[in-house]
Structures are given as structure tokens and as C-alpha cells.
Amino acid sequence: MKTPKGFGKNYFSLSAICAYSNGVTLQAQCSSFIHLSLNLSFETLEEETAPLEELEILLLETSTKIKTSSCHCNCFFKNLLYTLVQLFKFHPQTFFIFFKTRSGISPPLLRFTLINYILNLGNIMKRTIIFSLLSLMLISDLQAKVIDLQALSIEASSLNNNELNAPESIEIYTSEDINKAHVQTLPEFLQKNTSLNILPAYGNSFSPLLDMRGYGIEHGNANIVIRINGRRINNIDNVPQLLASISPASIERIEISKGSGIVQGGDGANAGVINIITKQNNHKEVSIALGSQNTSNLDVYLGHTNDLISVSLSANMHKTNGTRSIDSNGSTDEKKLTSVVLNFALTPIDDLELRFGVSKTSVDAVYGSYLTLDEYDNDPSQSGATNSGASQQDYKVTVFSTGIGYDINQALDFQIDYSNEKKRSANTYSSGFVDSSRYTYDNVLSSLNYHSGGINLSTGLEAYLGNRDGYGGNIDKDNYAAYILSQYRLDKHTLKIGYRYERAFYEQDQTTTDNKKAYTMHGAELAYNYTFDTQHSTFLSYTRSFQSANIDQLLVYVFPTGGVFQNFLDPMKVDTYTLGYNNIQKDNKFKTSIFYADLKNEFYYYTGPTGTFDPASKNTNIDESSKYGLEFFDAYHINESFNITALYTYVRAKIDKEIENGTDLSGNTLPGVPKHTAKATLNYHPNDNTVLTLLQNYRSKAYALNDTQNNFSQKQERYLSTDISITYTKDNYEVFAKINNLFDQSNGLWISDDAIYPVNFRLNFLTGLKLKF
Template sequence: MKKKILLSLLASTILVAQDIELKPLQITSTAIQTDELKSTDAVEIYTSEDIQKAHVQNIYEFLNQQTSVIAMPSYGNPFSQKLDMRGYGIEDGYQNIIVTLDGRKINNIDMIAPLLGSISPSSIEKIEIIKSGGIVIGGDGANAGVINITTKKNNDKELSIYGGSYKTFDGAFYLGHSDDKLSLSASGEAQKSDGIRHINSGKERDEKKLSTAAFNAAYLPIDKVELRAGAATARVDVIYANYLTLDEYNEDVKQAGNSNWGATEQEFDTDAINAGVSYYANQKLSLHADARHEEKRSNYITYSSIADYDYDSAKLSVDFKDDFFSISFGVDMFEGKRDSHASSYAIASDTSKENLASFLMSNFNFDNHSIKAGARVETVDYRYDDALNNLKDDYSLFGAELGYNYILDKKSSVFLNYAHAYQAPDIDRFFNKDWLGNVSFNGFIDPMKTDSFTLGYNNITSKNKFKTSLFYVKLKDEIYYYTDPSYISSKNTNIDKSHKYGFDVYDKFIISEIFNLALNYNYVKAKIDEEIQNGKNYAGKNLPGVSNHNAKATLSYLPTSSIAFALTQSYRSKAYAANDFENNFAQKQDAYTSTDISVAYTKDTLELFAKINNLFNQKNGLWIEDNAIYPLDFTTTAIAGLKLKF
């Protein structure tokens, strides 16, 4: 089996190709627009064509197979997955990545990860990943970086349908219209699976259902004014099995397990509306205003635990751009409230988090030089109310970015940047659960602050796109959950001092008209410098849940203009289990491996496709601690379907 994996890794150093030429792509989701070659940040850009060729069931799958981002189901929940980038750990890394959809932040105020599953892959125009940057525009939480997702605004019209193993079915559509005055788009998706793992002795499975819909419109009543509006909704009903012991995992990874608390069923609903206006005074000066309201409900049916959320946000900015100088400044506002209903474990409570920020980002271009400089000042206010308490706290935080890019020639550049970022605690960090699940107030904890340094090199020719960067991050008060083996002293708290360093390599090489190569490799080391909890000194320990090596490669073969084959290999090295801060558990996080293969046939407006994930039936899991393993990507699955464009 190891030989098969090694062979597939070697083979995947060759990636498919069509008769195309590579060129620097535009970075359009940031305040100051530029291209890859001139960027002062380490950036990955993936287009709608990249996403369509991957034939993924959701955005998590694309991120995990194609990008430097790691995605893993949150304690078994495939629709709410945790994200990691640059060594912040799979346990809490997602709270250090800002995710935006058409410029609107979709992160949550508590420990629920962003619901990327609600975004249909067919509706996406571009994904831009900015590593160790983005604090000035992204704000609170942009320590590892920012993932900006932009949806289509064109005349595409397409319908896709597929079915697969374990009675998986999916249907998605995108309808777009765009002319000089009016732009309209509508998209939606419905997905269902009978599940793979058993959830009880009766052999019932972990069923999953997802439905999403989105509508966006933009209208130019006069040449200088654009009016925008949109709405989106998502409905999730998911049952996910609990952890397994190591013996259970090795015996039958699909079983429910006898040592855990049983499966969890959650319903999660979200409805959002947004509106905006832009005024273009001239070709250089413009003003923008956008507002968004979102309502969510999380219902853990298993535990009779219901929480309602209300999010309101607004952003105002003034932009100026010419060939030499660009600047964007404005204010960013957010108010998030959670109404937690009474349950068997806790009394009813209201918790809120409010952010108010002002920001300024500028860029200077002269000859072969580009300089980026920006700053953000942000206040964060918390409030907690229940029948016994009325508590509040606030923080004032400062972020900054400074970057420099030098164009060596028409195809290559070097860059250097620095970012001072921060993460204010989410509202769940103020609470603890005892071993019976009873909730108590933990107290307010300190925000995390980071200083990141990145040195990079870009080389982009018509046949090869190569990027590499070195990074170092110094952290103060990194937020984590201390797990006491006796559970008596477990709590949310801060690591006093820590650091991370590593490097990234990305290469896409067009070898010939029928072959190209794409490789994404990341090395990271995350260390604890100063931290003592419950009499235990963690200085010098590795941050758990961080794999040192993360590699993805894709091999594609295009024998004709109509047929394409692709082979993708993903690999992550072993790591310490998520709760193993002493680095002494008997069990470690196993290495992750998965080999995926796909084939597509295209004729005019019709595409037929098929894909097999985890071709060699590798077992993978998320280790929390000894004998607490959540299986993921643990068996071979397949889908086949069609896509029709009209």
C-alpha cells in the first residue's frame, strides 16, 4: 500500500494541461487592486475554471485538495469544517482566518466555523487566499490570513447534477444576466446523502441534507451610481457520529462505537440580506457603502439546545486610484448577538460582541517598486446577561501592514511584508463546561496579538507559475483551551508567548499541450515559548494539531480537446493530537493521505464527469486525544454526473 501511495505522489508531480498560457492574475478582492507579480503578499488565486475542473462536492473539498488551506470536519460535522493555514492548528486555526463572500465577512462570534458549505461551487468566480495579511481590511482575526470568495456576475447559465455512492445526490444551478445597466444572478444547490458511518446498534447512518439559494442584483440608474442588493439562505440538517477508540477505529472505522455519547443531530438555518451603493465621482475617486443583516438558528436536537443569532454589519469607504498612488479609507461596523435558550445544561442568556473600526490602506507605484502601507484601529465590546449576571468588557486593538515589492523583470519579482494583527476572543471563550456538560462563566480573557514577517519570490512565465515564501510569526497570548486530564481545571486561556515559522512553494508548469504540473507544498513549525498551566510548563513544546508537512499535487492528462483525466494526491504528516499540549499522549494524529481521480468529457455545452475520492481506501481521522478519534475521508467514494451550459 505504501508503494502505491509513493507512486501516486511521484506521478502527481505532473499535472494536466490544456493549450493555455499562464499570466499574472488580478487580485480583485482587496482594497487596493493589483496582480500576482506586483503583490506585496503571499497570494494564491483560483478561478472558476480551476474549481469546475476539480469536480468537488463543496468548497471544503476544493480547499483541502487544491490549496495550502487544511479543512477537516468539526468533530465529525462535514458541513461545518475547521480550517488551518500557517500552523495555527486544526483546533483553533479557523478563528485566525477571515473568510469573506463578496466582501462580507462570514465568520461567527462563537466557536462555530464559517459555513462554507452554503456556497455553491458553481456560483464562484474566484477564490483569493492572502497569507499572513489582510488585517487592515479583514479586521479582527486575520492572523493567518484571509480567504476572499467572489461570486459570478456574468451571463453564464448552467445546471449540474450528480449522484454517487451512499446514495449521494446533488443538483445545482447558476443563472446570470449582465448588460450595461443591469446585472442579475441566481444560484442554488440541494445535496443529500444517506451517510457512511453507523450511528447506533440498529445500523442507522449519519444522514446529511443541505439546501442553499442566493440572489444578487446590481443596477446603474446613471453612469456614476451603482445600486446593489442581494439575499441568501441555507438549510442544514446533519447527523454526525461520535469518536471512536483506537481499537474501534482499527476494527471497523464505519461503526458507531460503544465508548462515546452517541451521534449528534443539528439543524442550522441562516437567512441574509444585503444592500449597497457606489458613487463614482470620476475615474479615480469613488465612494462605497454596504450593509448586511443575517439571522441564524442553531438547533442541536440531540441536546435540546437552541441558539438564535442576529448579525448586523456596515462598511463605508472612499477609494482613490491613479497610476502612481492608491488609497482606501473608511469605517467598518459589526454587531453580533446570540440568544441562548435555556437547556438541561445552562440557563437562558444573551451574549453580544460589537466591533467598530476605522482603516486606511495605501499603495505607491513608481518604476519597478510597489509599497503598501495601512493601519486599522478597532474597538471590541462584549456584553453577557442572564438571570444571575450582567457583565461587560471591551478592548482597543491596533493592526498594521507594511509591504514592498520589486519587479526584477517582466516575469519575476521579490516581496517583503510585515503585519501586526490581532484576534479578540469569541464569546464562547468566556464559558467553561464541566465533565457533566454544565456551563459556567469563565471570565474574560486577553486578545491575541501577532507580528508576521514574510519574504517571497514570484516567477510567472507563459509556461510556468512559481511562487515561494518564507514566514515567521511571533505571538503573544495565543488563545486556546487548556484540557486538564482530570477535567477539574480545564478552561479557555492564553499561551503567554509562542512562535511559528515555515515556507510555502507553489508551482504550476505546462509541460506540453497535454500535460501540466501543479504542486502546493507547505512546511510549518509551531512552538510554545512560555506557558504554565496547573503547575505544568509547556515551554519548548510543539503546538498540537499542526502537521509539519502539507502537500497537494495534481496530475492531468488531456489526450483530446474533449477528454480530460486528473489524478490528485493529498498528504499531511503526523502531528500531536489536538489536546496534547504536553506532547506525551500515547497516540498521535496519523498522517493524512488521499488519492483522487477524475475524468471529464466535454462536447459543446455538455460536460459528463466522474470522480473517485480516496482511491486506495485510506483510513484518515482527527485525533483529539488518546482513544478519541473522529474518522474522516476514511473510505472510497464515487460520484458521476453532468453539467449543462446554455
């Protein structure tokens, strides 16, 4: 049975029920009153009184506060009550009757009281006041109005949740948030505006290192599953995800699930899942920007959608001369990226959708090598005199995708998607050595989804087949999985239960039986949310997640042979507990959570006594480790001119039990994990067209990436950066200017003592124009 309009939002108070039941009668009474009032003629008053002027202002203000989204709740009647209290200051008898004879349990009667009161004022009101009252009546249309609580829906999941009732910790960023940030690439947005810790991967800003919830900047990206429209983009080796291939202008929303998502995310979703959803609309925009270091950026999105087809074309072209010298000839670490994506969807009948897509990405980038501490302190832009020299990468990616979506009936739908991805990476080193690899990925994902009332059920199959031919030979890693995820919502209660079964198969060179192995992994989610009202909720979640080793972790580097098979590693197993609270109001969105993760077999790289090339150095497992922390998010609209957003995380990552090569690491801190991360954005709107933005990023010190023994003389220094921007928007165009790292703060990535990769160490500026049509 279809629920009454507005009752899907749990407004089951006695007042709301009475409002709905009396709606038809009241509509008739109000229509009669409006018809009568429009035909009345009033004589102009010879003398106007101050109370009537105040009354007119009050009614006009009340009418403008009421929004157009209709819902049978008490919010509108609360506004009417406030209005009546003000009115009855000038009519004591009515004030007494109202409170003496009415219980207040049927809010629509307040409307009736107001109508009668207006009629009694007939001969002493001006025509302007009457029409103000009529405007109030017509706007409300006998339907209560509610304030938008800004609880954003979660689109990547089929569970029909939002920020308030979801039984998990989640961050959501919309296309509007990305537009306001004026970023050149997706990694830049994630680094400056989300709770993620992000640093360029040894100088590579297009495929950055990621960390969330204390898994470390070195291996954090392997513990976060990233999907674009459902397609998995994680690699089977140590190479981070190529996030820069996604045009910021093409993104509709980014949803970051923290500590959950293993059931649908799959292998590696220990820290969480990042779902990126691209646009399917009629918007068209072009953004052009120029900046320091001869930086240029072009970002384009063109979309067209109707009942039959949906087509979108996005492109991102980025070029910069870089910020570092790489040799004595004045060459710099210049970088170029070009990415083009075409998506097409056809709806031949109402219940069927056919999807097609193709994308091409090309990266040509030069990366400077590491510096000693003295070199870094003296001039972080220099090439360095003691390192092995710069390297150049030529990286090309092509992706084809297709899919079908079919609505079997109103409650049941079926989805199946297939994608094929081919990559070629060639790294040329200063010595002339070329390391070339070719990758092939095939991803098949199918799901059957049921949703009716408060029940949601999704079951699916997934295959993710990866191959690399290059470093270490020809190696396959194939994952096959099946999952079931259910959610039940009753009034204020939401319960989610899910399970995933996954098998990972390894094979090297496809001939050596000794280098074949398979692992079975089990994932589960159990979560509960209690929503107190339309503003407050709390949740508790448990997740059993896992991660199988990537193929680089099975190899050891032997000079000059290259990658040689070492041994297989047992999968990681993680139990994560999260307790959270949400408070979402009209002007303030507050979310906080605490978490604890218990890990078995966490992957890490043990560095031998003499360094990376020590015979004892290898990839291995930590027997037992743990992580715990606090997460905080608050977005506060101070007034019409100022609003502020703040994020803060506190994380501790400990090695509880591990002995390697006779060295006891128990009690040490996992390297590359800062205790404190804070980000704040202040926006000032001096007028309707202009926005001034101040952004501050801070991360505390941490142990260098290779310092598992916590005994290096140098630590990863704190990260600090201040950005400022100004934006002017008028009609369909936007002009912006931005300064990054306003105070010239030096920042770097510490690998070990005297091995530092400088990042974001220089002030740079950017100015641009965006057109929307």
C-alpha cells in the same frame, strides 16, 4: 496624461520606445507594401527549391505564435530576428549587411529589412508564400505581441495588484479551477486544491475546521477571516464558518492572502484572509451528480447582465446517506444541505450601482460520535460502543444585504454595504437533550477609494455586531473599526502601508455590569515588492495583527448547568514577517515564501490532569509562542498533453513560554499542526475534449487536539488520499466521473487518546453531467 498603449506594463526599454516613436512611419510603409503586393502578379516557378519550402513553413509557424494582445515591446521583434536569421542562411550578403550596418537598438528596422528582402525575392516566390508573409504582417499590425504571463489580478482589493507585483503571499483560484475540480461543496475544493488544512468539524463537513500557517486545526478558523463579496462570515463563537452554503457554481474567484490582510480583513486575520467573489455575468450552468452512499448533488447558476441590471440566482442541493452507522438499527450519518442565493444590481446611471441580495441555507445533518483506536482500526464506519452516541443538527441561515457604489469621478469612488444575518441552530443529542441557539449579525462596511496613476488610497469604517441567545445566556460581541490603506507604485517598486483601529465590546445578559468589558486593538501592514521584469519579482512584508476572544472562550462548561461565565481573555497580538519570490512565465508559475510569526497571548484550551471535565480545564492564553515555515507553489505545463500543479508547506508551531496549573508547557509543539503538507494534481489531455486528472493529498502526523503537554500515547495520524477523475467536454455539455480515496485510506481526527472521529476513510465514486447555455 494617458500613457501610450502597452506602456502600463513597464516596457521602458530603448527598443520599445523606438518602436512606439517610429510606429506611424512604419505603418505607412507597411500599408504601401501590402497594397503593392496585392496587385503584383507572379509567374509560377518551373522549379521549386527546398529552402523556399522551409521558408514558407517558418513564416507560417511564426505568425501562429504571435498573440493578439498588443503591446509595444521587444517580444515581436525577437520573433522577427529569429525569422531573419533563418532567411539569411540563403542570402549571405543581406545577412552580412544586417549585422554590419545596424546597431540592433531600433527593432522596427528589422521589419523594414524584412520588407526590402521580400521585395528582392519578388520574381522567385510563389503566391502562397507571399500571402503567408502578408498574413504575418496583418496579424502583427506593426504592434509587438507579448506572451500572457498568467499573472492573475487581485479583485478583492482596491489596490490594482496582481500575483506578480503584489507585496504579499497570495493564492488565486478562478471559476475555471473550480469547474475542473468537480466538487460538490466549497469545503471540498479548498481541502483538495489549496494550501489550507481542512478536516470536518467532529463529523461536520459543511462547517469544517481550518488551519493555515500553523494556527492549529482546532482554533485555525478563528485566525482566518472569510468574506463573501466583502461580507464577513466569521462567527462570534467556536462554530466554524458555514462554507458549504456557497454554491461552487456561483464562485468567480477565491483569493487567499497569507500572513496579511488585517487592515481590511479585521479582527482575527492572523493567518490571513480568504476573499470569495461570486459571479456577475451572463453564464448559465446546471450540474447534476450521483454517487455512492446514495449521494446526489445539484448545482445551479443562472446569470443575466446588461448595462442596466445584473441578476444572478444560484442554488446548491446536496444529500448523502453518509458513511458511518450511528446505532444498532442500521441508521447512518445522513446529511442534507439546501442553499439558494439571489443577487441583484441596478445601474440607473453610469456612476451609480444599487445592490440587493438574499440567501437562505438549511442544513439537516447527523454526526457520528468518536471511536476508540481499536474500533477505528477494526471498522471506522461503525457507531462505537463506548461513546455518548450520535447527534443531529438542524441549522438555518437567512441573510439580507444591500449596498450602494458611486463613482464620484474617474479617480474616486464610494462604497457602502449592509447585511443582516439570522441563524438558528438546534443540536439534539442521543440522551434527548437539545442545545438551541439563535444568532443575529449586523455588518456595515463603508469605504472611500482613490486611485490615480501609481497611487491607491482606501479608507473605511466597519461595524460587526453579533449576538447569541442560547448556550451561556444572551451574549453580545460588537466590533467597531476604522482603517486606512495606501499603496504607491513607481516603475518596478510597490510600497504598501496601512493601519486599522478596532474596538471589541462584550456584554453578557445585558444586566450584569461585572460581565462587560471592552478591548482596543491596533493592526498595521508594511510591505514592499520589487518587480525585476515581466516574469520575476520579490516581496517583503510585515503585519501586526490581532484577535479578540470569541464568546465561547469566556465560558466554562459546568454540568448540568451548561455555559457559565469564567473570565475575560486578553486579545492575541501577532507580528508576522514574510519574504517571497515569484516567477511567472508562459508555461510555469512558481511562487515561494518563508515566514515567521511572533505571538503574544495565543488562545488555547488547557486540558486538566483528568481530562476535559477536570476543574482545571479552561480556555486561556499562551504567554509567548511562535510559528515559522516554508510555502511552495508550482504550476507547470509540461507540454500540450500534460500539466502538473504542486503545493507544499512546512510549518513549525512552538509554545515558547507558558506555565499553567503548575505545568510548564514551554518548548512544546502546538497540537493539531502537521509539519508537512503536500498536494499535487496531474492533468493529462489525450485530446481536445478529454481530461484525465490524478490528485494526491498528504499531511504528516501531528499531536492530538487536546495534547498541549505532548504526552498522549496516540497522535494525529498522517492524512493520505488519492483521487482520480475523467472529464469529457463537447460544445455546451460536460460529462465527468470521479473516484475519491482510490486506495481506501483510513483517515481520522484525533481529539485525545481513544477519541477519534473518522473522516474520508472509504472509497467513493461520483458521476455527473454539466450543461452550459
